[in-house]
Amino acid sequence: MFGFTKSSQTPVRGTVADQRRLPWQYLGAEGFDDETGLFYCVSPSGERHLGATFMTTPLLGGGGSVFEKFKAALACPLPAGSFVQVGLLGSPDIDPYLDAYTDGKEQATGLLEKLVRTRVKMFQDAVHKPQFKTNGVLNRDFRLIFTVKIPCSSLPDLEERQSIRSDVTRVMEGFSSIGFQFRMLDPHGYLHLIRKFYHMWEKPEFSYDELIPIREQAFYPGDDIEFKENEILFHQGSDQEFFVRVMSPKLFPKRTVFGVANLLIGDQMGGANQITEPFFFQFTAHYPDQVKKKGEVRQRHMWITQQCIGNSATWFPILGYKKEGIETFIHEIDGQGGMALEVNLSLMIFSKNRDRLARQTASLNSYLSTLSFDMREDKRILDFLWHNALPMNASADAMTRTFRTNTMSARQAAPLVPLFADYKGSGANATSLFVTRRGQVSAFSVWDSNTGYNVVVFAGTGGGKSFLAQLVIVDNLAEGCKVWVIDVGKSFFKLNRALKGDYIEFSEESQIILNPFTFVSEIDEDIDIIKATIAKMAAPEGGLDDYQMAALEEGIKATWDRYAHNSTVTAVAQWCMQQPDPRVRDLGQQLYPFTVSGSYGRWFEGEATIDVSNRFTVLDLLHLKSRPILQKVVLLQLMNRIATEMYTTPGRKILVLDEAWELMDDPLMAKAIEALYRKVRKNSGAVIFITQGVGDLFQSPNGRAIYANSAWQIVLEQRAESVDAAVASGQFSMDAFGIHQVKSLHVVPGEYSELMIKRSDSDYGIVRFRPDPFMFTLFASNGEERDEAIAAIEQGADPEEVIDFYTQKRLEKGN
Template sequence: MAASKATLKGDRTSTPQKKLNVRAIDPDSKVFFCSDGNEHYLGACFVSDALTGASSSTVDKLQSALSMNFAAGTYIQIAMLESPDVGEYIDAYLNSKPALNPILKALSRQHANLINGGVDNPLVQRSGVMLNRQRVIVTVKFPCRTDSPDDADIAATKESADRVTEALKAASLNLFQLDAVGYLVLMRILTKLWDAPRSHYDEDQLIKDQVYYPGDSINYDDPSTINFNDGAHYAKALSVKHFPQKTSLAIMNHMIGDPNGLSNQITDPYYMVLTIHYPDQVVKKDEVKQTSSIINHQVFGPTAHLIPILSYKKKGIDTLVHEIDGKGAIIVEVNFTIFLFSRDKQRLNKLSAGLQAYYTSLAFELREDRRILEALWNNLLPLNTSNEGVKNLYRFHTMAVRHACQFLPILGEWTGSGMGGAMLLLTRRGQPALVDLYESSTNYSGIIFAEAGAGKSFFTQKIAADYLAAGAKLWVIDAGRSYLKLCKMVGGEFIEFKPESDVCLNPFTHVEDLHEEMDILKATIAKMAAPEDTLNDYQLSRVEQAITSTWEKFGNAANITAVADWFINQSDDEECRRLGRQLFPFAGGQYTKWFDGENNLDMSNAFICMELSDLKGRPALQQVVLLQLISRINHDMYKAQLGERGRKKILIVDEAWEMLDDPMMAKAMVAAYRKARKEDGAVLVVTQAIGDVYASKNTEAIAANSAWQFILQQKSESIDSAIDSKQFKIEPYGAHMLKTVHTMPGKYSEIMVKRSETDWGIVRLVVDEFHNVTFSSKGAARNEILDDLDRGVDAVEAVNNYMARQSSAA
């Protein structure tokens, strides 16, 4: 790339930093001094995560924040920067995975490498979006009367900036004020998007001279494209020529790309900035009224029919005058520009053309800026706007603050629950999202909904692998052998429950606090006595009495036979004697061996898989076994909490929803949820149709006690059924978006992660071939690897060998 003409002539004034005007900072107040030698300002810079939604109340708060009585010449700039600096998310994910287990370590690293690779290649080819992170940038600049501001000037600026930001915080923008280091990091991200941002700051140099590095160049010779550092990357600018006549803040959710996340995406980094200039209100309002008089005179003149645009202008100016006269509006001058960046010039040209067409469908008319790119770029950088720029750019539109609030680029993607890093997912518009069950203020439990073929088993295995790699203890209760392969690969314990199994599940063996265990013990005895029926209140009270009396007599040596004997010995109560006889299958009958003796279930392994599929022909026994397993796991959570405080403990119950759709089972499950929460444990229940859960009072109670809901692809009628139940609560827009959640087999699965009616987001699970092979629960990928494991082949080697065989056969 040829050097710029100015550089060839040796003109040093063309160096990039000469156009910047942030000179110094007061470290205590974090107030910046900005000056180009002619104009002087004091200001502040803030960053925030994007809002994931907004209501009319949000808009009212934004309007209030921007309608303060600012001095003439004040600037407020609100921008959305989408950049590829995602290392913080990748590091958070990897840092939470200390596992030494080879397969778990390989899965974590492979996943981190795959996601990180999205910076250079789209992880979802159909959307074409590169991996990015969004941040909202807010700057405020107030005119300063001198080039040597004193303490009073700085204090006044700090007070004004705080008033603005506190008002914006009320609208849920979580603003963080930047110091000199933070500002330099931000500017270096903006100007060197694909380089790792550096935080070096020299207090003895002007801030503006530290943004660019020696040798950096910005070439404007191409009238429509900015060339950074001799072709390292390029930029184009699009500015609004006409705003929509009618719109709302919700439109900004579409300006960053179609929320459905496939077509009409901004595939590469961008800097979308709204600059608001506060002119002298008296002078500006007089100008508006004068313009109104001229336009109205033209409209009613003899040539009005020859100029159709006059009616459009009249409508706009009438609206503005109405805001001034009827509502005392604050009038501002607004510029909306988006800078698009790419390392490929052809890709940038296609992106610009496609985006203009897409914005037209949103009633925005944006034009590609030409010949003024240098002035535009320098004036729209944070804290760099000036009166001279406003006057000469001819890109500012006059409107009321109420109108300007609809175009604030503050809406973005839901990016997870925090920085816990347990699970690393991807949003529809290309941001990494971190999700951790333990980042919840209520409880850590949840439900996974997924219809057949939506990727339920795959997603659940990914959760299990991620938490095992993080050092958690996991129990899985399944009825389909979906976890057999993963369990063997990580060296877990796979326990199959068969009629001939030599397993004893005596519920009394591990009881330490009878009061704590009573709910599940009652449910167990009740289910044994009445597998097809529900006991009444009197019967349940007698069951509790029987448990208490047997415990007082035998302690941990008690068993179901002793409980049955107590019932039968109540000679004056035929109801009790009948309950004792009904317990016969478990106290003298075919199931006695399962509960007579000392509980011998070994659950010392970090990963325990309990398989119940062989008990499907004995539903009564299967339900009782499930209850006892949950009871035992609750006890182990309690013991683990005493011995390993802080270790995460998770129970996953899969393929068991039909067993839980029972009054006693549901009560026991809710009790298990409460006890798990008390011991810092989590319970995940996996089911299929969301509508089925909310159609039953039994299972509805379990859902009500789940802080998390992970919803994979669902049929529309199932979603409607859940909403009609009035128990599944989600805002209308969320319901609409839930119906768009889908799975692309072999590519990705989408999941709506929901914590409340308004706190939800849609993420994608995208994995590599290593994960596909590891989690495959059918076909050759399952059978051949299980055979290798049985022969003593290392799990990682088994997966790699299978992939090599498939590759050579292709």
């Protein structure tokens, strides 16, 4: 049945049996039943339970429906003496994110390998030293731990075990209806979790010996735990020494709302009011005998009502508050059949620095008072509070001894449960790493989508779009992805040169041929972009009507059928001139500037010479800005050429369209982009479309189509009026809190930029991007150092040495 029965109890005769020398005696888990997945637990006071522990990811938010479902699950009838615990653990366990980030980047060499290495180091360092001076939060990972314990006999038989397993399943199904994806812990997982509390900054083992009682395996030889008056000291004098202080609520708010627990762990806006250190926020609900407890509540109600008769409530206002609270409780349990719970809240804060821990508890007390929570540091009973808060370790005896319980209904208790934390990222991949305002390490990858990989980025001037785009490029290149960038400026010049990419500038002097037919693989696949390109040549301002577009398509196909890859714009124009319909002949005449005799003909006549086969190619159209017609035609043909290259290139591919906001008002350009999106999606590719204000995109049908075809939306700092315009359009739909979050996005120059990663109206999160010093120097797109670095690289200097030199130079200046 249980693993613990395979060995005898460890003898303690002749040993000083105290919590410092034999700490395992204060843990309850003894054995494990493989058949039901339940743990057999015996408390120091002799209470016996069967229980289970589950782990999941916290919610990002929730409204009325989440509250009702959670309240119903919490109010699920359980035998007297049962426990439900929900704990939010914020621990420095970020290695899984770093491992996922480096996974797939093993083949990165040179500068890419250096960028990956320095980014990992920055995140590792931030476990001990905060990234952001403004709030001092350390990097961490938030996890939710659910435990359910139900009383059992001293030796539960199979029937009893199966019955209790059914009760546990029923409770957890109620919690699962909210959207939690639970992972049930076996002895390996449970021991790893318990060991984490005693070794917060280490990597605990998963080892488990079924011949030894579980609780006796939780500690390592030499572990030292000392309960002092106002703190708990672990591993005194060793490199792993750390301290814990415990806080409990003295007074709860008179009124509160669901989700207030999200504020208890720190300001969601990233301000200074934070729990900066690792912590464990535990909610424990004890299910007493309901008949007895409700009788006690009614008797108390009568007593308080009696006290409030006359002027007593005037002289003692707290009586009025108590009367109001208990009447709400009576209404819940009598009028709605609610469940009476005995609730305990504990907040345990971990730190390697005793002084920092003292400052943390003091500042937290002040912050929580603004939320009407009076949280005080506990003293002298820390051993009871500590052991009672550990997962699956609560006991009725400990709750009674600590005097830290409050009787309330499930409806009253639900808002106090720590269900919420920060955005963890997009999914299984970790192409890029960020961190949230409250220190949660967050991973993002455009490839974490089932509906395509295209991205639209909203970035105002100075919002950090250049840095973000370069980060995405670098991280994807490190994973073997192929990247093209179409730019109007020099934002990517230094990065491209440093990574030995191809930088192709288009100007009057360029000797580049862009014949749209040279690289056609299947004419039916490419016809939409080719048609848009030649239509832009024929009618750069007014556009063509439907008849002319149909005739143009006929001419393109006829020319292809005759000349195949030797087709030219001149041949299409000649076909048009030979048609009897004057409207089609007009097309031929309108194409004249782009034929062999026209002013733009040299760009498109003959076999195409542009080479975009490099793993990282930047195509800069800045010098064509004075000739907007040619610039747009060249852009269309580049889009077509890159789409064709994606078709013939295995693996993942990304096209970045920077300064793309100028394309949205042109119907032909928008149609070409839609055709590009279709081709890219078929070939495991992604288009990252970078525009400006979030409100600007929705002012045209083209912009709305681009938005609709993008699986991801990334929003950087925006003007409030631009956000309001987007919301008013009806296309950018989010809840009120989400809109507030978008408006709060900001940049701290030289420190970090904030961005919202949005997959749907309810799936979004705010993260911060902080480049390490080496990355900052490489990505900087202005300043004297940029020009000097580029000159040195072009003269043959090693890119990594150049960036290192200017990084050190900048650090010496204190920037």
